[in-house]
Amino acid sequence: MVKVTRMRTDVLVIGGGPAGLAAAIAIRSKGFEVTVVDAARPPIDKACGEGILPAGVEILQRLGLRLSNDAFPLRGIRFLDNGASVEASFQFGPGLALRRTRLHQLLVNRADELGVRMLWGTRVSETSNLSTYRWLVGADGQNSCVRHAAGLDAAGTKSFRFGFRQHYRISPWTDFVEVHWGSRCQVYVTPVSDDEIGIALLSRDSHLRLDTAMSEFPELQRRLHGAQPSSAERGAVTVSCRLRRVFRDRTVLVGDASGSVDALTGEGLSLSFHHAVALSEALSHGCLASYQAEHSRLARRPAFVAGILLSLDRFPALRRTIFKLLALDPPIFAKLLTTLTADESG
Ligand SMILES: Cc1cc2nc3c(=O)[nH]c(=O)nc-3n(C[C@H](O)[C@H](O)[C@H](O)COP(=O)(O)OP(=O)(O)OC[C@H]3O[C@@H](n4cnc5c(N)ncnc54)[C@H](O)[C@@H]3O)c2cc1C
Numbered sequence: 001m002v003k004v005t006r007m008r009t010d011v012l013v014i015g016g017g018p019a020g021l022a023a024a025i026a027i028r029s030k031g032f033e034v035t036v037v038d039a040a041r042p043p044i045d046k047a048c049g050e051g052i053l054p055a056g057v058e059i060l061q062r063l064g065l066r067l068s069n070d071a072f073p074l075r076g077i078r079f080l081d082n083g084a085s086v087e088a089s090f091q092f093g094p095g096l097a098l099r100r101t102r103l104h105q106l107l108v109n110r111a112d113e114l115g116v117r118m119l120w121g122t123r124v125s126e127t128s129n130l131s132t133y134r135w136l137v138g139a140d141g142q143n144s145c146v147r148h149a150a151g152l153d154a155a156g157t158k159s160f161r162f163g164f165r166q167h168y169r170i171s172p173w174t175d176f177v178e179v180h181w182g183s184r185c186q187v188y189v190t191p192v193s194d195d196e197i198g199i200a201l202l203s204r205d206s207h208l209r210l211d212t213a214m215s216e217f218p219e220l221q222r223r224l225h226g227a228q229p230s231s232a233e234r235g236a237v238t239v240s241c242r243l244r245r246v247f248r249d250r251t252v253l254v255g256d257a258s259g260s261v262d263a264l265t266g267e268g269l270s271l272s273f274h275h276a277v278a279l280s281e282a283l284s285h286g287c288l289a290s291y292q293a294e295h296s297r298l299a300r301r302p303a304f305v306a307g308i309l310l311s312l313d314r315f316p317a318l319r320r321t322i323f324k325l326l327a328l329d330p331p332i333f334a335k336l337l338t339t340l341t342a343d344e345s346g
Contacts, residue, residue, distance in 0.1 A: 009035040012133035019255020019272035020139030021107035026280035039123035043101035047236035049200040056270025071096035081181040088334035144257035159240040170227040182216035238263035247288040267302040
């Protein structure tokens with residue numbers, strides 16, 4: 001805490017996860033002095049499906065990250081439910097998947113290259129005595145203390161679910177993200193390298209774990225037979241909520257701290273990278289109102305997608321009918337996917 005209070009900087013970013021580091025990189029590129037503070041130490045891991053949508057990949061490349069050797073190209077998305085399967089390819093270039101720890105290290109390296117100051121292992125619990133910055137950026141995730149201190153907390157939460165992830169040492173059998181829909185959960189498979197896949201479970205049941213949930217997916221169990229886990233199981237909550245405002249005075253929020261969508265959308269990381277770019281533009285014009293407007297625009301489509309997916313979760317009979325119909329006419333699902341993952345930067 002002492003280190004943070006004594007420091008002078010143009011922009012102080014609390015939280016050095018993907019949103020905080022992307023924001024630091026984008027803002028530093030505009031010429032500001034930037035300091036990032038995080039309670040943890042790199043490379044930071046987190047329960048995540050680890051897929052990045054094509055629009056998010058494009059932003060990371062614009063921010064100067066060199067991803068090609070580290071990431072697994074994702075062709076599209078496949079939904080599977082009770083024997084029915086529908087899939088579609090991304091129309092705007094591939095998505096990418098890579099382990100969170102690797103993504104974090106790449107972001108840290110790029111921030112370091114640009115001269116961002118980073119303080120790791122430093123938890124911030126009180127923001128009122130941090131006076132030596134022009135702008136304070138809250139990038140401290142779902143339970144943001146910066147958001148709370150600025151009085152920007154959400155009025156309500158639209159959905160609250162539980163996520164768990166684990167990796168397995170096995171060659172991927174597909175370059176699609178596979179979402180397996182079950183009666184109590186979704187399990188999705190993301191190939192993260194040539195010899196590793198990540199499996200994430202999403203459910204409304206806090207007691208449901210991957211090993212129990214897998215009994216709903218015999219085909220997946222068969223594929224994983226004999227594969228060794230290559231990471232420890234990790235859990236996190238996934239929340240859909242929107243804030244009325246994402247800034248007050250000199251304090252502004254990015255990433256999950258500024259509102260979030262259910263993890264099943266696969267939007268969280270891309271949205272955070274969009275926030276980073278939008279915030280850097282707004283700060284360079286000294287106008288957070290323009291960030292607010294852009295943030296609201298960016299939130300609309302992912303919130304819509306989350307609404308559709310959570311309805312499919314709630315109404316299994318309807319879901320199965322829809323999947324069967326889509327399987328009969330694959331181009332419709334391709335068009336839907338194109339619309340639902342359309343680039344936001346325009
Ligand atoms: C199960 C699951 C699966 C997901 N799958 C995907 C996916 O496939 N694709 C996708 O795009 N998104 C996915 N998401 C969402 C994605 O993980 C989040 O949107 C993303 O992590 C948001 O990044 P962030 O930097 O805002 O927050 P975080 O990643 O939570 O980072 C916040 C950082 O702030 C630090 N911090 C917190 N409090 C303090 C404090 N007081 N002082 C100092 N530091 C602090 C933390 O240590 C942390 O490093 C998934 C989420 C879950 C739960």
